[in-house]
Amino acid sequence: MPQRIGQDDSFSIPTVPFRNRGYVWSQLRMATFVEESTSSWDEPDLEDELSHDNEQAEEVNESPLLEEYQDWSKALKKAVKALEKKRKSLQSEYEKAQGVEDTVARAQLLVSNLYHFNPGVKTATVQDWENDGAEVELTLNPKYASANEEADALFAQARKLKRGSQIVKELLNESEQAWELLSDAQADLESACMDDGEINQGRLALVQDRLQRSSRATKFQPPLPRDAAQAKSSSSQSNGGKSNRKQSKPEIGTPQSNLRKLMSPGGCIVLVGRNRRGNEHLSMSIARGNDVWMHSRGCPGAHVIIQNRRGSPKPTPECLAFAADLAIYYSDFRNEVKAPVTTAEPKHLQKPRGAPLGAIKVRQESETLIGYPARVPDELKEARAASGQSDEYRSTDKAKHRKRTKQVAQQERAKRKKANKEKKAAAERPDFY
Template sequence: MFQGGVKSATVIDWENDDKEVELILDTEKYSSASDEANALFSLVRKLKRGSKIVATLLKDTAAAWEILNEVESDLRSAMDERGEDVDEGRLALVKERLISTLKTTRFKIPVADRINKSSKATNSSSSQNKNRREKKPHLGTPASNVRKLISPGGCIVLVGRNRRGNEHLSLSVARGNDIWMHSRGAPGAHIIIQNRRGGPTVTDECLQFGADLAIFYSDLRNENKAEVTAAEPKHVQKPRGAPLGAVKLREEWKTFVGRPDRVPDELKDAREGSGQTDEYHMSDKAKHRRKTKQVAEEDRVKRKQQQRERKSQK
């Protein structure tokens, strides 16, 4: 049957209860039904390839959006409420993260920065001479403030050596499915257990290893055991105006119990070799306990004196 140069045909749809379906074929564009079918199959294959590309682009865009949102939050925390004073240390960490994620975010270094870099390269010899004359305190690179260990399951575990290392780990290194850990209620190192695509699976032994490290590298290292907070990196934030290395959690993932005596012996030996012995910390801790007890006693005597004075006034 022909209708205005278009031929129709009836076929059976085997995947839809064997129903008869009428197909309208374009005889003006295609010489036969097989030519039109081949053209349609080619279009479908092209659309499938396009959908995979779009899915990848959407995934990359979502990752870039998440990074840029976190960077925006970090930038806000680097400035005071009036936006006048800027913490240069935090600003440097933000810049470092933007540069390290260039492939994901497509971040472009501002023209002024590129000019400054070119100028610095041109005047490198004079700068080196000036540095020899005027040496400034060196805080070290972020990487030098981080310990790298391997968990029982083969995962990379990163430990902050100081406040600078802690901030670098929490705000620049940790991402995605990594696990962030810290001793609960006491100063200590920030721990990152890396959980990356294609890497080893994080096991219970890896989590316990991280919890033990969190207590070992904290002020609770002389306790038999202590609680450890764990969270996803996306919930670790920098409070506005907070000091270097200070963070807050929007949401906690789990609580673990860390046992510092279970860390590898080489870590204990390294601590003893650095002069940070258990005896020193134990005596220091006892001193603080005595001081706390003394203050509590003085406070109790003061309250009793005030109660007696109030009774006499009545």
């Protein structure tokens, strides 16, 4: 029997040679640690683990019907909020346009009292015969050089406000009708969620069908299914965070950069020329076959085509109306309520010899449509307003270009006259002296 060291039997080592004691001591310490550690472990509760797994499965496997209801409710709430904001903005614009009567009254008062405003006179007390001859103090706007110039500007502003008020009133009525439709649909959608949290599938389907049928009037965009939205998000992330639409945007300077590419209600591609170069490229290079070519009748404007290619959707009456509205909106008739639109087949388009860039001759017209510029989508109107393009800028640019062209023509005539004079003098000069 080997001798033991120490009085405590729970911790003792056998007597071993001195050179091996360190190894034996370390082995005993390791065995004691493993025994203490394993003794403190609890037995796993199988029922708790199973219940936890079931809870996670219930969270993951949420009802697809509930997800669909939540997506449609969120999209509808967003659309109603956007329409409320649009209504307030249009109401503010309509109230501003109602000041046309005051503008006309001031212009008429200036015209009837022009003799009071001699050169240098800025303020005069006149009688307003529209208000029983009451005396009114008129002060000229320092922006204008004379009372006559201010009156002309006020009359022009009044005409513009009158046209604008009609358009704004129509837009306001349309937005109010759309808001009522979406508000009713929102109330019906809320009733599809029962008190116990269950979703009435029949009510949900009815609301979805109503929203899709009225989408043209309300501009409501149905939400994408979650799997499609996730696929779109992953595609955007795989492109380095850039969307496919931004990636496909043509580079500046290319022919495609001079065109607008839109989608009609029937799914047809509609192309609109941005400038003369775009009109030329659109009519002479892109339009072909059964495409429908459009242009505002009797005034300058953009060339528009509806692509009708093999395998693409056929143009519907809604598509034709959409393109006709674009043709009038991107023309000098954009402030009118409605205007005629010329349509033709691409084979009847001809480029006259010596015609300027963007000028096209139509040998045979197809039919005449009516375009309503107020029906153009709001996104296009906002984009045009943000770009700073308006009638005032357009007329100013035209006058500026006309003046510059006239100066260039005068310089060219002076050069030719000088060259002819030098040529004639050289011909009359003797060969020798």
